[in-house]
Amino acid sequence: MKGSKFHRNFIASHLQGIPKSGIRDFFDIVSTRKDIISLSIGEPDFVTPWHIREASIFALDRGATAYTANLGLLELRLLLSKYITKSFHVEYDPTSEVLVTVGVSEAMDLAIRAITEPGDEIIYHEPCFVSYAPVIIMAHGKPVPVITKREDSFKLKPDMLKKKITNRTKAIILNFPNNPTGAVLERKDVEDIADIVIKNDLLVITDEIYSELTYEGERVCIASLPGMRERTIFLNGFSKTWAMTGFRVGFACAPAPLTDAMMKIHQYIMMCAPILSQKAAIEALKNGDSDIIEMCSEYRKRRNFICSSLNDMGLPCHIPKGAFYAFPYIGDYGMTSKDFSLKLLDKENVACVPGTAFGQSGEGFLRCSYATNMDDIKEAIIRIARFVKLLKKG
Amino acid sequence: MDELLKLLRKNALESPSNIAKMLGLTEKEVKAKIAEYEKKGIIRGYQAIVNKDQLDLNTVRAVIEVKITPEREGGFDRIAARLGKFPEVESLSLMSGGYDLLVFVTGAHLKDVALFVSEKLATIEGVLSTSTHFMLKTYKDQGVLMETEKEDERLKVSP
Numbered sequence: 001m002k003g004s005k006f007h008r009n010f011i012a013s014h015l016q017g018i019p020k021s022g023i024r025d026f027f028d029i030v031s032t033r034k035d036i037i038s039l040s041i042g043e044p045d046f047v048t049p050w051h052i053r054e055a056s057i058f059a060l061d062r063g064a065t066a067y068t069a070n071l072g073l074l075e076l077r078l079l080l081s082k083y084i085t086k087s088f089h090v091e092y093d094p095t096s097e098v099l100v101t102v103g104v105s106e107a108m109d110l111a112i113r114a115i116t117e118p119g120d121e122i123i124y125h126e127p128c129f130v131s132y133a134p135v136i137i138m139a140h141g142k143p144v145p146v147i148t149k150r151e152d153s154f155k156l157k158p159d160m161l162k163k164k165i166t167n168r169t170k171a172i173i174l175n176f177p178n179n180p181t182g183a184v185l186e187r188k189d190v191e192d193i194a195d196i197v198i199k200n201d202l203l204v205i206t207d208e209i210y211s212e213l214t215y216e217g218e219r220v221c222i223a224s225l226p227g228m229r230e231r232t233i234f235l236n237g238f239s240k241t242w243a244m245t246g247f248r249v250g251f252a253c254a255p256a257p258l259t260d261a262m263m264k265i266h267q268y269i270m271m272c273a274p275i276l277s278q279k280a281a282i283e284a285l286k287n288g289d290s291d292i293i294e295m296c297s298e299y300r301k302r303r304n305f306i307c308s309s310l311n312d313m314g315l316p317c318h319i320p321k322g323a324f325y326a327f328p329y330i331g332d333y334g335m336t337s338k339d340f341s342l343k344l345l346d347k348e349n350v351a352c353v354p355g356t357a358f359g360q361s362g363e364g365f366l367r368c369s370y371a372t373n374m375d376d377i378k379e380a381i382i383r384i385a386r387f388v389k390l391l392k393k394g
Numbered sequence: 395m396d397e398l399l400k401l402l403r404k405n406a407l408e409s410p411s412n413i414a415k416m417l418g419l420t421e422k423e424v425k426a427k428i429a430e431y432e433k434k435g436i437i438r439g440y441q442a443i444v445n446k447d448q449l450d451l452n453t454v455r456a457v458i459e460v461k462i463t464p465e466r467e468g469g470f471d472r473i474a475a476r477l478g479k480f481p482e483v484e485s486l487s488l489m490s491g492g493y494d495l496l497v498f499v500t501g502a503h504l505k506d507v508a509l510f511v512s513e514k515l516a517t518i519e520g521v522l523s524t525s526t527h528f529m530l531k532t533y534k535d536q537g538v539l540m541e542t543e544k545e546d547e548r549l550k551v552s553p
Binding site for chain 2: 027043045301308
């Protein structure tokens with residue numbers, strides 16, 4: 001403001017080092033364009049199943065507009081505890097070990113803040129979801145990335161992990177199935193990681209938001225392995241499983257002392273997750289099993305189509321076993337990921353997120369979400385193929 | 395239901411090469427499977443789902459509930475088979491409950507449907523009574539909404 005007298009920088013210094021999300025950057029460019037086909041969207045294209053929406057409407061009708069218990073509605077926690085036991089083979093006490101949060105984003109923040117002392121190192125694998133490093137920094141911790149590679153199908157390799165462990169290491173964040181690579185871990189991989197965690201007396205924060213979208217193979221939750229329950233914070237939510245992103249409801253489960261610590265933060269900053277979202281979540285858990293099966297079957301077809309098409313046109317792409325992203329390698333065309341996606345947007349009006357939005361190690365890759373209807377995916381593939389053909393000539 | 399059939403039920407024009415990619419099959423396998431379904435009569439035909447209300451056809455559609463007397467050794471099937479031969483009859487099912495057959499009929503005018511009911515349907519031996527309902531507007535047909543859905547409201551880019 002003109003004539004303003006202040007000169008002090010009011011912004012906290014640890015925030016100044018955090019860059020704006022690369023996704024946000026790309027969003028600003030994409031949103032200026034019309035008629036694009038977007039493969040850049042990290043949420044289901046399905047609308048929340050009607051029976052779930054209807055439950056929320058019914059609850060509103062009945063006047064469910066109040067706060068709930070800080071931990072969340074007991075009915076929801078009871079259902080969650082049952083669901084986790086059944087699907088992930090680990091038991092949590094609904095009265096003291098289950099916390100309903102405003103999406104997994106809040107749960108991740110709670111988990112990290114609950115355990116981080118200034119200077120504590122937290123390891124996470126990269127490429128990864130955009131929020132991990134910033135959230136660690138905001139908690140005054142030190143983010144330590146471990147790179148996952150294409151030749152390892154983007155799995156977290158034990159030897160790579162070991163190299164990053166120091167005496168300041170406190171925890172490891174796992175996110176499998178992974179955004180943006182679609183990678184999953186097999187039992188042996190999870191056991192190897194658990195081994196390292198136990199030997200080094202570390203904690204695991206496992207972000208399992210995509211776990212219901214696992215297309216083949218056994219799904220192994222690290223908390224279910226011997227000796228791991230007491231050193232794992234299990235995070236999951238309803239957004240991807242039941243296409244409920246806008247409801248903002250997730251959950252964190254951990255042994256009582258850890259849950260207690262997260263609860264302390266949650267009760268002062270959030271109070272509770274919105275009641276209508278919790279009501280919807282109850283309906284999803286009660287009657288939503290078939291929704292998952294249907295969505296998975298649809299995503300699997302799209303995945304097969306998009307990956308085989310990308311490979312056919314000369315963009316090598318591993319088969320992602322989970323989540324809803326294809327992550328083709330585009331490094332053979334002498335362009336950075338960002339240039340590639342900007343050019344693709346410019347020439348063919350198709351938006352894919354440059355791999356670097358998910359960390360420097362995403363360079364050379366493109367994230368193509370197949371949470372998009374089949375007709376759009378088909379058209380996008382035609383356009384990308386045309387674009388790649390042009391690059392090959394040039 | 396088989397995934398291939400599900401795909402064709404959704405879009406019968408889906409190309410065998412696309413179906414092959416989606417299901418992890420070869421194009422040849424897809425074509426052979428479709429041919430087999432056709433041969434066995436599991437696939438009975440391919441039709442467009444048309445929003446007739448949009449065409450200003452002035453045709454009339456009606457649903458008729460029909461009560462009949464089942465016959466010894468024929469049950470409801472003989473009468474149903476006779477009824478099914480009329481080109482006016484679009485679909486025909488045996489029902490549980492207060493009546494026996496549910497008949498969907500299309501005619502060019504109200505009169506056509508009325509004539510069909512009084513002259514043809516009601517006079518068949520074994521038909522006890524009919525109750526005709528005219529259809530005013532179709533909102534959804536064969537799983538497809540007749541109203542164009544609104545645009546995708548999601549953000550164009552999200553993490």
